[in-house]
Amino acid sequence: MKHRFGIMTLVAAFGLICAPVAMLAHHGAAIYDETKAVKVTGVVTDWLWANPHCLLEFDVKDDKGVSVHWTAEVSNPPDMVARGWSRKMFKPGDEITAWMIAAKNGEPVGRIARVMVAGKTYEGMGRVPGEAARK
Amino acid sequence: MLRRLKLKRPLLGRVLLLSAFAAFALPLFAQNASPATAKPAPPRDLTGIWEPIRGLEGIQPNGANNMPADGKPEHDLHLTPYGRELAKTHKSSNGPDEVPPSEENDPAHACEPMGFPRQNLFEVRATEFMQTPTQMVLLYTFNRIWRVIWTDGRPLQKDPDPRWYGYSVGKWTDDYTFVAQSNGTDERTWLDNAGRPHSEDLRVEEVFHRVDQDHMELTMTIDDPKVYEKPWVALNKLQFRLKPANTELVEMMCSPSELNEYNRRHATRGAIKK
Numbered sequence: 001m002k003h004r005f006g007i008m009t010l011v012a013a014f015g016l017i018c019a020p021v022a023m024l025a026h027h028g029a030a031i032y033d034e035t036k037a038v039k040v041t042g043v044v045t046d047w048l049w050a051n052p053h054c055l056l057e058f059d060v061k062d063d064k065g066v067s068v069h070w071t072a073e074v075s076n077p078p079d080m081v082a083r084g085w086s087r088k089m090f091k092p093g094d095e096i097t098a099w100m101i102a103a104k105n106g107e108p109v110g111r112i113a114r115v116m117v118a119g120k121t122y123e124g125m126g127r128v129p130g131e132a133a134r135k
Numbered sequence: 136m137l138r139r140l141k142l143k144r145p146l147l148g149r150v151l152l153l154s155a156f157a158a159f160a161l162p163l164f165a166q167n168a169s170p171a172t173a174k175p176a177p178p179r180d181l182t183g184i185w186e187p188i189r190g191l192e193g194i195q196p197n198g199a200n201n202m203p204a205d206g207k208p209e210h211d212l213h214l215t216p217y218g219r220e221l222a223k224t225h226k227s228s229n230g231p232d233e234v235p236p237s238e239e240n241d242p243a244h245a246c247e248p249m250g251f252p253r254q255n256l257f258e259v260r261a262t263e264f265m266q267t268p269t270q271m272v273l274l275y276t277f278n279r280i281w282r283v284i285w286t287d288g289r290p291l292q293k294d295p296d297p298r299w300y301g302y303s304v305g306k307w308t309d310d311y312t313f314v315a316q317s318n319g320t321d322e323r324t325w326l327d328n329a330g331r332p333h334s335e336d337l338r339v340e341e342v343f344h345r346v347d348q349d350h351m352e353l354t355m356t357i358d359d360p361k362v363y364e365k366p367w368v369a370l371n372k373l374q375f376r377l378k379p380a381n382t383e384l385v386e387m388m389c390s391p392s393e394l395n396e397y398n399r400r401h402a403t404r405g406a407i408k409k
Contacts, residue, residue, distance in 0.1 A: 030228065030233050030234065030235050031235050031402075031405040031406055032405075048393075048396060048397075048400070050390065050393035050396065050397065051387065051388065051389055051390060051393050051394070051397075052244065052389070052393075052394060052397055053397055053401075055396075055397065055400055055401055057400070071400050071401045071404065073397075073401055076387060077385065077386075077387065078260065078276070078385040078387050081385055082190075103404070103405040105405065105406070105407050105408065107404045107405055107407060109401060109404045109405035
């Protein structure tokens with residue numbers, strides 16, 4: 001019993017490491033800094049369920065209370081359906097927490113690797129920098 | 136040390152061993168049913184909905200699955216001088232020379248026709264095969280495109296007018312192998328997602344081999360002497376699995392208005408140079 005948690009953690013970590021490569025973008029990642037994870041909490045303003053990539057727009061308040069408007073992409077609808085996402089999963093006013101990679105140019109533009117909304121966590125596109133690759 | 140580990144943590148070793156087995160061996164069993172358990176394929180029949188077993192191998196973001204544009208010497212396609220000049224005009228947002236989305240000129244990203252053979256070398260998702268006495272018809276998920284491969288014995292035209300999806304003829308070479316030949320493709324299309332070029336002299340061979348009831352492999356060879364010094368294999372036994380006949384395919388269309396929104400709201404902002 002004492003070792004159960006440790007063993008399960010090891011097994012889970014091993015499974016993650018061995019998982020097939022992450023789904024990749026149709027468009028490349030040239031605009032992003034893929035080395036750093038950016039985690040923000042904000043309020044949804046729009047959710048565009050569309051090709052070539054779905055877009056989530058949300059406002060995030062910085063340390064001084066100034067609102068910053070973010071646009072963040074994931075993959076196309078068929079890929080996201082396979083990950084449990086849907087056209088109706090976000091609505092304006094929802095509070096979300098997003099783990100992203102962000103644009104190199106400093107604009108509030110990102111690619112979502114993971115998002116939490118309404119108490120549920122969904123895996124997005126690519127992986128969170130610093131974490132092991134996953135399917 | 137190993138003995139001590141075994142004595143102290145006998146369960147840990149077993150769990151890790153089982154994990155390794157599960158991670159590596161089980162997927163192989165799932166993907167390649169053993170001859171003892173696989174049902175035999177019906178002869179001369181590809182009817183059904185087929186999907187690449189490993190999704191990324193069908194989507195091929197960095198170019199042809201068997202020869203990705205990753206800069207490795209073994210994936211050098213040996214372009215002719217004409218091919219090199221043609222390739223310079225293609226600005227792809229994937230591959231080693233990728234540019235930001237706002238600077239690319241990928242015709243497919245502007246919702247131009249993907250064309251053939253790129254339809255097989257990018258965005259290969261669930262594809263329905265239908266057979267008539269004179270045609271093999273492929274219904275692709277992406278953009279709801281269909282292709283006709285004539286099976287009525289006609290030869291390929293010698294000098295056809297180019298068109299986006301070219302012209303295709305095919306025949307069964309044995310009960311489980313269907314071979315298609317294509318030509319007459321439009322030079323405006325890219326060969327794959329990395330922006331590899333092709334000319335109107337392109338010839339493509341597709342070999343569809345049905346392994347058993349639920350599995351099929353596709354091998355595809357590119358022969359374009361105007362652009363490439365020698366033929367090359369773009370897909371090497373890409374594996375497909377038969378999906379249930381009642382599968383409802385997810386719609387996936389290139390919409391110019393959606394693309395404009397993506398560029399306006401996102402790609403352009405991310406590519407601003409500061």
